Amino acid sequence: MRLKRSAILWIGLAAAATAAIVAWKPTVLVYGVQRAGLYAAVAIPMALVLGIVHIVNLAHGELMMIAAYVSYFVANRLLHLDPIVAMAPVAVVMAGVGFLVYKLTIRHALKAPELNQLILTFGIAIALSQAVNLAFTSQAWKLSLPYVSASATIGEMSFGVFPFVFVGLAVVLAVGLRLFLTRTRTGKAALAVGQNPRGAAIVGIDVDRTYTVVFSLAVGLVGLVGSLFLTKQAIFPGVGGPYTMKSFCLVAMAGVGNITGILYCSLALGLAEAVINGIRGAGTWSDIVFFAIIIATILVRAWRERKI
Amino acid sequence: MRSTLRILVPVLALAVAVAMPFWSGAYPLAVARSVLTYLALAVSWDMLLRSGQISFGIAGFFGLGAYASAVGVLRAALSPLVSIFFAGVFAAVVALVLGFVILRLRTVYFSITTLALAEIFRVIAHNGGGWTGGPEGLVMPALVFGGEQRALYWLVLGAVVLAVLASSAFERSRLRLAMTAIRGNEVSAASSGIHIFKYLVIAFVVSSFLQGIVGGIQVQGYGFASPDSAFDANYTLLPLAMALLGGMHSTTGPVIGALLLGIAAEFLKLKIPYGHLMVYGVIILLVILFMPQGLWGLLRGRRRAPGGR
Numbered sequence: 001m002r003l004k005r006s007a008i009l010w011i012g013l014a015a016a017a018t019a020a021i022v023a024w025k026p027t028v029l030v031y032g033v034q035r036a037g038l039y040a041a042v043a044i045p046m047a048l049v050l051g052i053v054h055i056v057n058l059a060h061g062e063l064m065m066i067a068a069y070v071s072y073f074v075a076n077r078l079l080h081l082d083p084i085v086a087m088a089p090v091a092v093v094m095a096g097v098g099f100l101v102y103k104l105t106i107r108h109a110l111k112a113p114e115l116n117q118l119i120l121t122f123g124i125a126i127a128l129s130q131a132v133n134l135a136f137t138s139q140a141w142k143l144s145l146p147y148v149s150a151s152a153t154i155g156e157m158s159f160g161v162f163p164f165v166f167v168g169l170a171v172v173l174a175v176g177l178r179l180f181l182t183r184t185r186t187g188k189a190a191l192a193v194g195q196n197p198r199g200a201a202i203v204g205i206d207v208d209r210t211y212t213v214v215f216s217l218a219v220g221l222v223g224l225v226g227s228l229f230l231t232k233q234a235i236f237p238g239v240g241g242p243y244t245m246k247s248f249c250l251v252a253m254a255g256v257g258n259i260t261g262i263l264y265c266s267l268a269l270g271l272a273e274a275v276i277n278g279i280r281g282a283g284t285w286s287d288i289v290f291f292a293i294i295i296a297t298i299l300v301r302a303w304r305e306r307k308i
Numbered sequence: 309m310r311s312t313l314r315i316l317v318p319v320l321a322l323a324v325a326v327a328m329p330f331w332s333g334a335y336p337l338a339v340a341r342s343v344l345t346y347l348a349l350a351v352s353w354d355m356l357l358r359s360g361q362i363s364f365g366i367a368g369f370f371g372l373g374a375y376a377s378a379v380g381v382l383r384a385a386l387s388p389l390v391s392i393f394f395a396g397v398f399a400a401v402v403a404l405v406l407g408f409v410i411l412r413l414r415t416v417y418f419s420i421t422t423l424a425l426a427e428i429f430r431v432i433a434h435n436g437g438g439w440t441g442g443p444e445g446l447v448m449p450a451l452v453f454g455g456e457q458r459a460l461y462w463l464v465l466g467a468v469v470l471a472v473l474a475s476s477a478f479e480r481s482r483l484r485l486a487m488t489a490i491r492g493n494e495v496s497a498a499s500s501g502i503h504i505f506k507y508l509v510i511a512f513v514v515s516s517f518l519q520g521i522v523g524g525i526q527v528q529g530y531g532f533a534s535p536d537s538a539f540d541a542n543y544t545l546l547p548l549a550m551a552l553l554g555g556m557h558s559t560t561g562p563v564i565g566a567l568l569l570g571i572a573a574e575f576l577k578l579k580i581p582y583g584h585l586m587v588y589g590v591i592i593l594l595v596i597l598f599m600p601q602g603l604w605g606l607l608r609g610r611r612r613a614p615g616g617r
Contacts, residue, residue: 116596127593130589285435295425298417
């Protein structure tokens, strides 16, 4: 009963906020939703790793950056593939990268204190972004694609429609992952390992193999997002870093293991940022809103879980 | 024998460091100054790390100190030396206030929060308008000691001595036992009567004070503070890699790591201007995987004294 009441409260709040935004500046709603799609698509693979392998991967955003570079230099420059067409091959390549990263580093730190794991993935992040810096310098690279500027007009308002692909991708990822985890044998095993690795091992699940599969899969999904990311903006070595933070924030906000929740939380975050950007002269402050939300979320979570 | 060495080696090292400007050229002196800056940060970072809390916000408190010192001189007409002290106090007060909230967080939650705080400080400096100079930052009218290179070097060395003294004081007092106990097992530490929160706050405030001082010295020594230079992620990355390489949870470890890595990095920087920082990432990786106790840990023998020197 109490749960229901809070659900109604949330829906009411969301509806009120949406109505207020529509009344104020309808384009803000569009941009907010588009942002949210990208955030959710990047965050979902991190949730998978955190929920099952129990590793906070601070190299998450850097892996997406690597995927975008692979898509740009190998798929586009060398093979003349469109970033959208390249999504699948890049995802396969990135799954391979994920496999290597897991086998060479993460696997050896699974039993180490959490502190060491955190610093380890931080080191991976630095090594990846600086390796790209070394190879391609810090120059920004951008593709010019005709179709990304497609726009639509509703009444007086016109806006770009292409970024909605991120929303589509996020929903596909969320639904696909849910099906994978509940319907397939490997997925069910992964869920079991996530809940209790020792118990899973006792009933005969190969824990190490499951971790390998899940980590490679997650990095492969990051590859999908990374290739598509190339259609959105210029890429440079530091482009992925902020997405690590944003993803972690969303996962923490939704609660580990709650993939659908990530969709709602990214919607809230995307809209909040779009609103700040919509206020004239306040655009440069939009980052602070985001970081304030991270901190507030973490604190509220800690409070609720009585960690405090 | 060992205890004489323990006093003799640091004293000799200090004597060499103090005398360095008399026999070295301008270039080595400039390198030494930057290495010592990172050294002080590395030692200060480790002081909090001993309790098991990883801060990714070194650059945040460093930058806070840098701005506090610059604003102090420009807006409050403080003398540069006083402003450096003010920078430390300011960073410490901010750490105290924030610490009451964020030190209740553990593991990755604490780390991400410190990283986010550093970003918030940067955005505030960026958007501070006239007070912080906005994106261009602030330029000092004059350097401390008139920009005399030797004096600037000794000033940084002074910060290093302060950090090393504070760190060894931590090691020699009951703080060390408390911190090691907290790192090992917080519940059992609490049940043996350790006031965990109090010790975390002390460590956080003292390490932030040191980082603020170093930031203040940086600004007064180079004459400018901008959001991108003062909150540069390198001020988090380099000290972290140095402390790891040398050996965590000690004073000697970060010192050794900073000297080795700092001097090595200077050569690398000349050889590869872009991406030499990759070496730091790789070092962090290799150390965590193969040598988590660091160089000093190896030197002390495989037997790992818990939290020892």
